[in-house]
Amino acid sequence: MSEDYRSMWAELGMDLAGHDALLGVLGKAYQDIYLFQKERPEGMAYFDFVMSEVHGLRIKELLDEKAAGRKIIGSYCVFVPEEIVLAANATLIGLCSGADFATEEVEKLLPRNTCALIKSAFGFKIGKVCPYLESADMIVGENTCDGKKKAYESLGDLVDNLYVMDLPQVKSINGRQLLKAEYLRFKTAVEDLTGVAITADSLRQAIRTVNAKRAAIHRLCALRKASPTPISGLDALLTNQVSFYDNPARFTASVNTICDELEQGIADNIGVFPAGTPRILIAGCPQAVPNWKLPMIVESAGAVIVGEESCVGERGTRNLTVESGQTIDEMLEAIVERYFQVDCAIFTPNQERLIHIEEMVAAYKADGVIHYGLQFCQPYLMESIPVEKALEEMNIPCLRIETDYSMEDMGQLKTRVEAFVEQITS
Amino acid sequence: MRNRFAGIDIGSRTIELVIVDVSGNILLSRQSDTGFDPMAEAKRMTEGVAYDRIMATGYGRNLYEIAFDAQTVTEIKAHATGARFYFPQARAILDIGGQDSKAVALYENGKVKKFEMNDRCAAGTGKFMEIMARNLGYDIGRFGWAALLAEKDLAISSMCTVFAESEVTSLIARGENRSEISRGLHLSVIRRAVAMIQRVSSEGPIVFTGGVANNPCMRALLAEKLGRGILVPEQPQFAGALGAALLARGEG
Numbered sequence: 001m002s003e004d005y006r007s008m009w010a011e012l013g014m015d016l017a018g019h020d021a022l023l024g025v026l027g028k029a030y031q032d033i034y035l036f037q038k039e040r041p042e043g044m045a046y047f048d049f050v051m052s053e054v055h056g057l058r059i060k061e062l063l064d065e066k067a068a069g070r071k072i073i074g075s076y077c078v079f080v081p082e083e084i085v086l087a088a089n090a091t092l093i094g095l096c097s098g099a100d101f102a103t104e105e106v107e108k109l110l111p112r113n114t115c116a117l118i119k120s121a122f123g124f125k126i127g128k129v130c131p132y133l134e135s136a137d138m139i140v141g142e143n144t145c146d147g148k149k150k151a152y153e154s155l156g157d158l159v160d161n162l163y164v165m166d167l168p169q170v171k172s173i174n175g176r177q178l179l180k181a182e183y184l185r186f187k188t189a190v191e192d193l194t195g196v197a198i199t200a201d202s203l204r205q206a207i208r209t210v211n212a213k214r215a216a217i218h219r220l221c222a223l224r225k226a227s228p229t230p231i232s233g234l235d236a237l238l239t240n241q242v243s244f245y246d247n248p249a250r251f252t253a254s255v256n257t258i259c260d261e262l263e264q265g266i267a268d269n270i271g272v273f274p275a276g277t278p279r280i281l282i283a284g285c286p287q288a289v290p291n292w293k294l295p296m297i298v299e300s301a302g303a304v305i306v307g308e309e310s311c312v313g314e315r316g317t318r319n320l321t322v323e324s325g326q327t328i329d330e331m332l333e334a335i336v337e338r339y340f341q342v343d344c345a346i347f348t349p350n351q352e353r354l355i356h357i358e359e360m361v362a363a364y365k366a367d368g369v370i371h372y373g374l375q376f377c378q379p380y381l382m383e384s385i386p387v388e389k390a391l392e393e394m395n396i397p398c399l400r401i402e403t404d405y406s407m408e409d410m411g412q413l414k415t416r417v418e419a420f421v422e423q424i425t426s
Numbered sequence: 427m428r429n430r431f432a433g434i435d436i437g438s439r440t441i442e443l444v445i446v447d448v449s450g451n452i453l454l455s456r457q458s459d460t461g462f463d464p465m466a467e468a469k470r471m472t473e474g475v476a477y478d479r480i481m482a483t484g485y486g487r488n489l490y491e492i493a494f495d496a497q498t499v500t501e502i503k504a505h506a507t508g509a510r511f512y513f514p515q516a517r518a519i520l521d522i523g524g525q526d527s528k529a530v531a532l533y534e535n536g537k538v539k540k541f542e543m544n545d546r547c548a549a550g551t552g553k554f555m556e557i558m559a560r561n562l563g564y565d566i567g568r569f570g571w572a573a574l575l576a577e578k579d580l581a582i583s584s585m586c587t588v589f590a591e592s593e594v595t596s597l598i599a600r601g602e603n604r605s606e607i608s609r610g611l612h613l614s615v616i617r618r619a620v621a622m623i624q625r626v627s628s629e630g631p632i633v634f635t636g637g638v639a640n641n642p643c644m645r646a647l648l649a650e651k652l653g654r655g656i657l658v659p660e661q662p663q664f665a666g667a668l669g670a671a672l673l674a675r676g677e678g
Contacts (some may be wrong), residue, residue: 392540411485412526416543419502423538 005056008063012134019129022101023055026290033296037232039272041265043258044235050242054289058245059131065091066135071194074136076121077144078316078342079167081183083335086206086248087198088190093132094244095121095139098291100405102127109154115376116404117288118151125158132245136161138193140186143167144346145379163189169346180336187332203331204323211320213248216255221314223262224306225364228271229279230262233305234295235272240312241289273304278424279365283309283357283387284372284380286316291405294372294413301418302425306364309357310372315343318356345379353383354390361396368397368424370417375404397424432477433670434496435504436464436486439524439552440637442667443471446675450511455664460486460524465493481674483666485525499673501666502530502541508669509633510536512659518627520619520648521665522638524552527619531626540626549585550618552638557587558611561594562604569608570641576609585614609643616647623652631655635665 009016030051050058062072071090073080085092100116101123110122124130133139141152142165149164156162166182168175191197220239223230239258243251265271280303282294287310295305309315321338325331343353361369369391371384384400391398399420403409430453435442438460445454454475461467464486472480481497482490483504491498501521509519510532519530527550531539548554559569580602584590590611597607615638623632632654638644639662649656659665 397540412543414488415485415500415502419500419538419541422500422503423541 005060008060009055009131012059012131013128014131014134015128018102018127019055022099022127022129025099029290029292033292034234034238037234037272037299040235041231041258041261041272043254043261044238046254046257047235047238047242050246051238051289054245055131059135061247062091062093062132062135066137071137072132072135073138073140073190073193074132075140075142076148077140077142078311079142079144079339079344080140080165081186081335081339082210082248083203083206083321084183084187084190084198086209087203088187088194089196089202090137090190090194091247093136094288095124095130095133095136096244096286096288097121097124097130098288098405101129110151113376114147114151115285115374116406117286117374117377118147120288120405122151122155122158125155133159138163138189140165144344145377147376147378167346168340169348171340171347171352176336176340179340180332183332183336183339198328200326200328200331203328204325207321207323207325207331207335209248209252211323213243213252213255214317214320216252216259217243217317219259220255220262221307221317223259223266226266226271227279227365228269228275228277229273229304229306230265230271231258232272232299233280233282233308234292234299236305237287237292237295237308237312240308240317241287243317244288244312273299278303278367278421279306280304280421280424281307281309281357281360281364281366281369282313282372283360283369284384285374285377286311286313287372288312293403293405293407293410294370294401294417297410297414297417298370298421301414301421303417303421306366307360309353309360311344314356314360315353318342345383350383354387357387357391358394358396361391366396368399368420370420371398371400373400373402375402430477431671431674432472432475432480433504433667433672433674434468434472434480434482434484434490435501435664435666435670436460436468436482436484436490437524437666438485438526439556440663441468441471441484441486442664443475444664444667444671445475445477446668446671448675450672450675452668455661455667457663465489469494479674481670483670497674499670501526502528502538502543504666504669504673505635506530506532506536506538506669507672508665508667509635509659511668511672512665513631513633513657516633516657517630518623519633519635520623521636522551522615522619522634522644523636523666527551527622527636527638529619529622529626542622542625544618544622548587550615552636554587554590554615555611555638555641558590558594558608561591562598562608564604564608567640570612570643572605573608573612573643574605574646576603576605578606579613580606580610582607582610582614585618590614612641612643612647616644616651619648620651629654631657633657633659635659635662637663639663 143149
């Protein structure tokens with residue numbers, strides 16, 4: 001990234017030395033993991049560019065939007081409805097991060113046995129290395145797992161613009177009412193922040209924009225069903241990760257461009273891995289940038305990832321919002337309906353998630369499932385045991401992985417993943 | 427003419443090399459300490475040894491692959507193949523090596539059905555046993571025999587090597603019998619191994635491989651706690667290297 005951005009980062013109050021170190025690690029990892037791949041689709045050049053400018057040009061765009069009076073809202077969860085944010089003329093950005101930073105400082109505020117995702121969010125704040133976080137006019141926390149909801153109490157001491165959204169934990173009528181009430185409260189908060197009242201027209205347009213983004217991702221997912229697989233799991237994950245940062249309309253166009261290319265590749269029987277390569281579905285915790293550890297191990301062990309059952313994956317993008325609503329209330333109902341189906345492990349019971357995993361195994365012709373659990377993530381680690389049991393009863397091999405963002409367990413993970421690939425190779 | 431196939435198992439504590447002929451007869455087997463430079467040690471072990479193809483396994487396999495242009499296989503598949511060579515009906519394997527332990531369940535045809543491995547530390551492995559033996563003043567070869575002499579069970583609750591060491595120190599200070607402390611330590615490892623085996627396999631005999639399978643108290647306690655037959659190959663520490671050699675030959 002060019003020198004021009006240094007004054008921009010300094011004005012955001014960031015720690016330039018720490019940020020340089022972070023970008024150094026990120027750039028090296030991207031080089032080794034992404035640019036090292038062979039036969040990548042040409043359309044990935046756009047995503048390479050976005051990643052190379054992830055703290056540069058994209059931040060400049062956001063700051064230009066801010067200068068023009070638009071507000072930036074950051075979130076840590078796919079339950080925060082982008083439709084409402086866009087309809088009030090604001091921009092939604094995902095703040096979750098996938099790298100350890102300032103861990104010793106973080107552990108003064110959070111217990112050591114807190115998951116890496118939460119610690120990372122704190123580390124990026126304490127270390128002042130995330131320009132998205134520093135640009136945000138409002139930071140939305142949400143009551144999902146116990147770790148996050150208690151951590152937001154402490155995050156509130158570090159930032160002055162935290163808004164906490166409550167979420168249901170049961171898919172009941174009461175749960176749905178709670179979600180609707182919280183979305184209404186959020187709508188008011190966003191309108192107060194922007195000074196823009198949401199209208200039926202602005203909400204309809206926002207629903208269309210977000211639907212188009214999700215539909216493009218659905219299209220890309222569907223292409224991964226082909227054999228040979230036209231895109232690596234690493235690249236598909238990256239497009240999904242970028243969806244949390246990028247301008248929605250430009251992102252949608254870029255994903256559709258890559259889909260056109262992949263469709264042609266499939267017609268010509270071109271794949272990034274040979275036909276017959278073992279196909280793996282990843283299920284479990286989200287993988288935020290730059291957490292590419294597991295997919296890198298899987299795809300260098302001679303297998304290909306064909307789908308992610310994850311918040312940065314189909315759990316986050318499944319289902320479109322019905323567009324037929326005329327009034328604001330009808331459209332809000334449709335938004336609630338769409339988000340209430342997200343099968344996050346904070347819900348109990350959460351049978352839908354298992355059904356979705358089984359559906360994905362069949363749809364993507366997966367030979368096995370790797371259940372990805374972040375250490376100390378109680379909800380997903382708890383679910384991993386019944387998920388494994390159910391899959392094995394259906395003769396679908398399953399490997400449960402429990403790890404964090406560190407590289408200490410690379411050797412053990414490689415051995416497990418390679419043995420799993422040997423196991424599912426016919 | 428391809429007729430000598432090598433398997434090298436580069437573990438955290440030791441390296442094993444096995445050469446088999448086309449019929450699977452073992453022509454050579456040797457073991458050495460891994461030391462601080464595993465590749466130099468591996469090179470030294472293979473010097474002057476003729477083979478047509480070599481397969482590497484163990485935690486050093488990827489380094490070996492890069493340094494010597496070998497094929498690789500995981501320890502899981504290598505141990506499964508080695509165990510099946512001695513016991514063709516085997517459906518479950520427990521391997522306790524220097525730095526990790528694993529339980530493997532096999533299909534009838536020998537393919538891996540499911541496996542479990544221990545976590546990121548030395549708990550319940552050969553290294554744990556070595557450290558505890560040393561604390562009690564035993565040579566590792568005598569540790570198991572000493573434990574067999576114990577007359578009562580002593581509970582050792584810590585699995586962590588560091589905590590277990592201090593637990594042992596306080597037991598010694600309390601005047602507990604060395605044999606009984608030894609048995610307690612063996613039991614703590616076996617409890618973990620039994621749980622791991624039971625997660626992958628619920629019935630039938632277990633093939634016990636890895637250096638820890640040489641320990642008579644481990645074998646006895648495993649049989650007792652599992653209530654299942656225990657089969658131990660003649661030189662259990664060579665099972666991984668043998669499996670790799672057999673896979674180099676083109677098996678599995």
